[in-house]
Amino acid sequence: MTEQTAQDDQTVIAKGIDDEPVEGNRRIYGGKTGLFIAGFAAVYALFHILALNGVSISEWTGVEVPFLPTFPMETWNFRIVHIAGALALGFALYSASSFKPDKDAGSSILTWISLALTAVALFSIGTALYFAWQIAGGKMWNGIDPAIRFNEIWLFGAPLLTATFGGIILSWFDKRARHSLPGVEITLTLCGVSVAIYLITVFGTQMRNATGTPFAPIGMSIAAVAGTALILELTRRVAGMALVVIAGVFLVYVFIGPYMPGVLNSPAVTWQRFFSQVYTDAGVLGPTTAVSSTYIILFIIFAGFLQASKVGDYFVNFAFAVAGRARGGPAKVAIFASGLMGMINGTSAGNVVATGSLTIPLMKRVGYSKKVSGAVEAAASTGGQIMPPIMGAGAFIMAEVTGIPYQDIAIAAIIPAVLFYVSVYFMVDFEAAKLGMRGMRSEELPKFADMARKAFLFIPIVILIGALFMGYSVIRAGTLATAAAAVVSWLTPYRMGLRSIAKAFELSGLMSIQIIAVCACAGIIVGVISLTGVGARFSSLLLGVAETSQLLALFFAMCIAILLGMGMPTTAAYAVAASVVAPGLVELGIPLLTAHFFVFYFAVVSAITPPVALASYAAAGISGANPMQTSVTSFRIGISAFIVPFMFFYNSALLMDGTVVEIAQACITAVVGVFLLSSGMQGWFVGRHVVWFNRLGLVVAALFLIEGGLYTDLIGAVITAVVFFIQRVIKPKPGSMVAVAGAD
Incomplete structure (x- = not known):
């Protein structure tokens, strides 16, 4: 975990930022078992690098090894292996419940039962291989033949389901x-x-066209039931119950849909037909797993290599050197560091844990309250999800779902990301001004000159961005950046040799478990939505609302995206919302990219939206503040993220869609707008506290400026001038209402 160390008993130096936190239900192995698990994780990550880049070990070495896979693999097979590997690693590493110190509740009876179930599972594997041998020998295989059906149910299906549900x-x-x-x-x-x-x-491959028909072997449906149960159980272990409960509700809906009223009514479907389709590219193997098996795993490997070369420590120390001297310095360090870490860390809560364990105590030390310290870190870490070029995992899913090139998505995200971080910066700066805070002293901080000499550690990020905009594929750009991380490490004390590279692959395999499980579970939900048609009916409902007001329809879509994201990782929240909400927005006439960005942003900020705000709760655990108060404060600090998406609808220049003049105007006025918005929310403008009517005026002016049209900009400028005049010339004294409104 992160720790503070001292040079001359004063200097704050970040160490251990790259270390992975150990969850309460995660096993810690040593000896041969530990080596085996570490080796398996490394091979699993290496397998993806080879597969994605089409590297065949047999061709590379010139030696034919029959059991090694041939690349490129068939798409479905690759995704199936991708999920199976994550399940194997996940069950080996994550227990069904949290561990208690020195507690071993195993018993001989349970051991014997598990041995029996293991034998049953092995029998199902043997049966599957026997079936494959028969098919290879020319036997016709379909769901109509009674003998085949009997064998699949009793020789394969029954043992598999017994072992699966008994084991769970x-x-x-x-x-x-x-x-x-x-x-x-x-x-x-x-x-x-x-x-x-x-x-x-x-x-x-030859039988995949039979999915959803009587010709589909019933073993397919049974295997899908078992696979779905395994995915749900692993998701529960690594990501909590929220996503599992939502997936369970959707699965139940498949079978009660025919009895539901109105828009929720769906056609009747048998369990065999449904499950023969849900474990295909219409569901589990669909867009979410397509992304987790390509882009996400690739950038997790990239992050693993950056961790091995201690780039995370450098990012945080660089942030301290740059921003630590400003008033309320640690809060601004949190913003800067979280933005940098967001480029290599795909989760809001993960960002909080990585940087917050250093920045939150320092924020408290310079005068921020517990809840504000946690809230600043939560808001800043959440913003890392919208920071190009990586933007967490959701951006890759957006590219997969919409067909829009990832480079275009990354470019479109630049202005909104800048607006978010500029807004959070102003919020914490005004908070520091109100409390009369100072920055950190020079002797407390890393020397900027020392940090500047290590700026070459940014090279992998620069190569990644450069390769993307030179037209290289995301996979090739990510691979080049990963290789660059290994090369750059030779300029540091943490040189990556074969052992370090193996460790980086091991870290990558371990880090990928949660996101793969979440993507597969989200694929179940997406499958239900597509196979029942509820998404199309929801789009019709949204169109009905829009007949009254498009703004109301957008607000309704925002609420759905936030509700879906409460307690769920961003990836799953966006994947589900993109299936349910985004099509309806597109039918409203909103451009495809704008609609998906709208949904994506609210899926991201659900991490700081009360009452269930995962990033805020993680920060509260470090700061010692009340989780609900922390989430409310982080909501206020990140308020611009709840406003800017609405402006996409009115001004697409905020997504780089327009002429250079239009984009520049939109960017400048929006930055001024979030400055005024922060002033209004914090009650601090031109160096003084602000009375309530001026706060209201600042917020209104901000909204007009963020909208970005010529007339709205003029209106915003006039309102701002009036407020400025009142503040500087009339100088009204804040009353009791102001004190209450501006209190933290």
């Missing part, structure tokens, strides 16, 4: 010590392997 339930009771691997987790891993073997070898 048993894992809730088999609470072994943190350093040991229970046999039941091996059972669940084998069940994931059985599902993958069946889907790849039995339900092959």
